[in-house]
Amino acid sequence: MKRSNGIFWGGLLVVMGVVWLLRNMGYLYLDWQEVSRFWPALLILAGLSLLASGGERRGIGGGVAGILIVLAVLGGITHRTERALDRHSNNWGFDWDDDEDWDWDSDRDKDRNRERDRKSDPRGQKYEDDDADSSSSRRGSRNDHYEYDLESGLQQATLKFEGGAGEFKLKGNTNKLFEADTRSSLGGFTSTIRNNRNVGSAEIDFKMENNKVNLKGKNIENSVEFSLSESPIWTIDMGVGAGTADFDLSNFKVKKLKVSTGVADLDLKLGDKLETMDVEIESGVASVTVEVPESVGCEVRLDGALNVKKLDDLVKISDGLYRSPGFEQTSRKIIIRYEAGLSEVKIRRY
Known part of the structure; x- marks a missing residue:
C-alpha cells in the first residue's frame, strides 16, 4: 500500500511538472476546454491499468490508475465549469416555449423607450441612452436606468439576462x-422588449453591450439591481459568469427559472405563488443557497462531480434524488434540477 501511494503521488507530481515545464517553455500548447471534453477516457485507461497489473506490478498499476482518476476528476470539473461559463457566451441559449407562436407587433418598443430615456426623470436623474457610445465613460463608472411600462392585458413575461461578472440583485x-439600475466600469448594457399583444405576453432581453471585457483594471465595478412587476407569470433565464447574485423571487409568480453561473456566490429565495415551479441551476465552481417555503413540497435532483450538500429536511429517495416529507401530497411543488462541477449547495426551508 505504501509503495502504491508513493508511486501515485510521485507520478502525479512528475506528470504535472513535465506538462507545466513544457507549456512554459513554449513546446506545448493545451486548450484546456478542448482537452477536458475527453476526461472519461482517463477513467477507461485507469481501469485498463488495473486489469493489466497483477502480482508485483499491482502497486505500479494502482499508482497509474490513481493518477488517471485524479486527472479525470479535474477534467470533469473543468469541463463542467466551461459549460456553465460558455452556455451564455452565444446569446445565452434559451429554449423554453420555443414552439410558442410569437407574433411580434411591437418590435420597435426599444426605440420608444430610447426616446423616453433621453428625457430627465422628475427626480432629476438622467436616463442614459442604452445604445449610446460610451467610450468616454468606460474610463470610470457608468450609471444607467432602464424600464418598461406594464401594459394592460399582459399575462406572461420572459426575462433573459446576461450579466458577465459582477454583483446582481433583484431588489423588489x-x-x-x-426596471434596472446599473453601475459599470466595463461599459453599458443593452435592453430590448418584444410584445405579443395577441396573447398578452412580453419578452425582455437585457445583457452587457460588450461580451469581451478586460478585467485587468484595478477598479472594476459592474452591478445591476432589478425590479419586476408582480402581476404577470414569469419565465426567467439568468446568466452570471462570476461574482455574487442575490435574487429574491418570493413575491413573484415564477413558472420557470434557469440560472447559469461559472464561479459565483448565488442566493435564491423562491416563493409559493404557483402550483408548480421548475428551477434549473447549472454551475461550475460555486456556492449556491436556495431558500424554499415550508408550505410547498420540494424535490431536488443533483448531478455533479463533487458537491457538498446541506438539504435541511429533504430525504434521499435514490442516488441524486431528494424530496421533502409528504412531497406527493402537497398541492404546491418546487422541482429543482442542479448540475454542477465543484460546488456547495444548500437548501433552506423558511
Whole structure:
C-alpha cells in the first residue's frame, strides 16, 4: 500500500511538472476546454491499468490508475465549469416555449423607450441612452436606468439576462413591468422588449453591450439591481459568469427559472405563488443557497462531480434524488434540477 501511494503521488507530481515545464517553455500548447471534453477516457485507461497489473506490478498499476482518476476528476470539473461559463457566451441559449407562436407587433418598443430615456426623470436623474457610445465613460463608472411600462392585458413575461461578472440583485417589485439600475466600469448594457399583444405576453432581453471585457483594471465595478412587476407569470433565464447574485423571487409568480453561473456566490429565495415551479441551476465552481417555503413540497435532483450538500429536511429517495416529507401530497411543488462541477449547495426551508 505504501509503495502504491508513493508511486501515485510521485507520478502525479512528475506528470504535472513535465506538462507545466513544457507549456512554459513554449513546446506545448493545451486548450484546456478542448482537452477536458475527453476526461472519461482517463477513467477507461485507469481501469485498463488495473486489469493489466497483477502480482508485483499491482502497486505500479494502482499508482497509474490513481493518477488517471485524479486527472479525470479535474477534467470533469473543468469541463463542467466551461459549460456553465460558455452556455451564455452565444446569446445565452434559451429554449423554453420555443414552439410558442410569437407574433411580434411591437418590435420597435426599444426605440420608444430610447426616446423616453433621453428625457430627465422628475427626480432629476438622467436616463442614459442604452445604445449610446460610451467610450468616454468606460474610463470610470457608468450609471444607467432602464424600464418598461406594464401594459394592460399582459399575462406572461420572459426575462433573459446576461450579466458577465459582477454583483446582481433583484431588489423588489415595481409598478412598471421591468426596471434596472446599473453601475459599470466595463461599459453599458443593452435592453430590448418584444410584445405579443395577441396573447398578452412580453419578452425582455437585457445583457452587457460588450461580451469581451478586460478585467485587468484595478477598479472594476459592474452591478445591476432589478425590479419586476408582480402581476404577470414569469419565465426567467439568468446568466452570471462570476461574482455574487442575490435574487429574491418570493413575491413573484415564477413558472420557470434557469440560472447559469461559472464561479459565483448565488442566493435564491423562491416563493409559493404557483402550483408548480421548475428551477434549473447549472454551475461550475460555486456556492449556491436556495431558500424554499415550508408550505410547498420540494424535490431536488443533483448531478455533479463533487458537491457538498446541506438539504435541511429533504430525504434521499435514490442516488441524486431528494424530496421533502409528504412531497406527493402537497398541492404546491418546487422541482429543482442542479448540475454542477465543484460546488456547495444548500437548501433552506423558511
